[in-house]
Amino acid sequence: MSEIQQITSVVRRKKYKTKKKPVYDVIIIGGCVTGVSTALLLQKAGLNVALLEYSKIGFLTSGSYTTHLNAYYDALNNDIVQQLDFDSLKLYAEAGKDALKLIESNIAAYNIECEFTPAESYVFSVTKSQEPVLDNIVAVGELVGTGAKYTEKSPFKIPYTKIAAISGQSTLHAVKYISALLAEFKNLGGYVLERCRVLKIEQENNIQLVYSSRGKLQCRKILYTPQTSRILNLKPFRFIPYVHYTVAARLDKNSNTAIAYDAAQPCHRFIAYEKDGDHMLAVRGEDHRVVKGKRREVYFHRLEQKIINHFNAEEIIAKWSYVYYKTDKGLPHIGAIQGTDRYISAGYNPDGMILASLGSLIISGLILNGHSKYENLFPAKADKMTPSQMGRLDEISF
Template identity: 25%
Template sequence: MERRSVWLATAEMPRSAALDTELEVDVAVVGGGIVGLTTALLAQRRGLRVAVLEAATVGAGTTGYTTGKVTAQHGLIYADLVDRHGDDGARRYADAQRAGVEQVADLAAELRIECDLTRAPALTYTRLPEQRSQIEDEVKAAARLGLPARVADRTDLPFDVEAGVVFDDQIHFHPGRYLAGLAAAFTAAGGPIFEGTRVTSIDEQRDRTVELTTPTGKVVAHQVVVATLLPPGLLGGYFARTRPSRSYGLAVRLHGAAPTSMAISIDTPSRSTRPWLDPGPNGLIVVGNGHETGAESDTEAMYADLEAWTRATFDVEAVDYRWSSQDYLTPDRVPYVGHSPTSEQVLVATGFQKWGLSSGTAAAMMLADLLAGNDNPWLPTFDAGRIGGVRTVGRLIKDNLKVGQELVAGRRHDPDARPAAELRPGEGGLVDIGGHTVGGYRDSAGALHTVSPRCSHLGCPLHWNPAETSWDCTCHGSRFSPDGSVLDGPAVRPLGRPTTDTRG
């Protein structure tokens, strides 16, 4: 079994050099996931000079690690959205999702992207009789909003369900190949993508341009789109109004044919499945076991549990790939899209609730409208400014800084820290060196790597993630490799080095 995303392992991703100069553009897009690349392409088509800055490689973020369903069906959401946002708000959300799905289909067709795009029904189901009414409420709400919703009592899953909501004519695809196609179209039209280029600060200048700093060069832009899953650093205070949630995925081959529908359960723990077309009709993707980033100490058990369920439910021949990834949840279940509260020139899109393939594409459509100076009918519901004005954002940041400092103060000498000599090759965790608690990882050659176990974002304590060999932060979801480099934001700086002598 390969421990990497099936989508990145089976796509030819484009490669570009890092920024090594100073550049001036109309629009700088930060982030090479589905939001960044779709926005870049749509803005370029409106005559704007656009550059994409990507910290790692195209697709290295959550888009390269999804389940790959492009659907307006987001579990059970529409009845709840009507309650929270009224009919108009829920309708805007539904319209945006439908348009996002069709935008993906249109771009794939027009650009001839071979990404296995397949129309299929999307199913959200329960196996519990007491949840049946929720399914029926959802069908009523979704149908009223113009979505293709119907109740299903039977499915192509190998077990009985109590009831399900079906949306016909949705999409599943290969997200790696789709992203590679978007990137190729953007660069073929003259748009530069700079990989290995992490933006470490975004500063508005007196002349209302925005300067983006990276370790190897600078960009001056008239407008900036921050499409980094969660905005970096303190930008907009979004880290304080979202929660990071990770999930686990498997790509498996079955002895017989896999279900052709895309399905997700509302029962706990959640299980999401869809066909995996590469091996043929017997391929299946299974995703589940979501939890807050950094909250589970035994992440290996998450994979083991998902695999056990898959083997108990389907006739599994082999598990070929496994991976995990994260996304951010918002308090009112709608992503934040549009102008950041702190700058007219800086646009953001975040909080996709693990449904950012349709939502993120819809976000790109909204952002492209804003960049071109046009209005967009969905923006009042997604408005990134609803987080609050500049003063609210300032208070959010201050409160979070305080939480980080308090947590750190309480953890200088962790009683659970082990002697460093106890770490075996491949193991990591808090270790005690000379009375100081540091983060340690022993590599396969036996060398000990140490880092300060405080997050470089706002100082919260880090937790060792054994399955991904990373340091994860529960506060806002930053993640770091054993050598301290940033894997996931909002942190932009690597972890500090322990001040004590850590040879061992």
């Protein structure tokens, strides 16, 4: 039985009496893809779930371009390739496929119109020095069955020294997807509080008291899915802020639609797709750690030059940047926080749809079944917390 089947087969509908202040089974802090997807899985299984979001649900999920679902070891996830052993890599390959199946099953079950489309996908090296990275990705892909194979075909006019095609990839509109999941969560009786800042958490016996800017709530378990600067204070976990840039353009009618990543460190992403009859392109990358003195215009200019040099662009239509957070090793934290009734799923990269969906599978399995076949891939690796660390976790402001 797959992880999805184990979770979705657990249907324990409960009858809740109407109360002014119910005790929720789970409160999820953070309305990202993981938060909404997990909330829906748990609510569908019969738990009573509340979802709290500091701003608007999905506000960090870009609706300005199509999101790539990369269920393989691309250049950005090279941290995973380098740090996991072979058995773990095989398990992660299976997990990536299960995460993609979760997205596909949600789209089918709820008839979601989110521009879900199969996509040709490629990873290529621009210089000889990048080739070992690409060789590593292809070698691991061949071993664990992710479908990475060398080819001579390229969808774009970007010079390369080597290029590999990756099978089984897709794209979707992330905001439309997450909005549909949120609507279904509400339809099942899930409770949503937006523009809600969590101020403090206390514990009384087995009940956790969540004090927020919208009032006090009670629950038995808490899931943290923070994706903003507040994540930096979630000790004993350590996350590092990076800036990610995107420039979007309209291409001429003869342009190809495909996805390509280079093997630079950090990598660049070239996402070419069709929208309302137009050929669109999003070029992303130029990631760097957040430090003072960096001028955004410099990085936007570099991405614009890639568009001008390698694509038939009719006009630049948008550019934006945002901050994301990684662990010091580049791997996310997904799992139970030792010694508590709390969980964390955070620290994804800018292509985090697959990892975010995998996070929802893992956390849902742990809460509903007490285990997940993928729980040891990216555990919440902090040691058992001291009383002072636990107190800091209670005081965290989201």
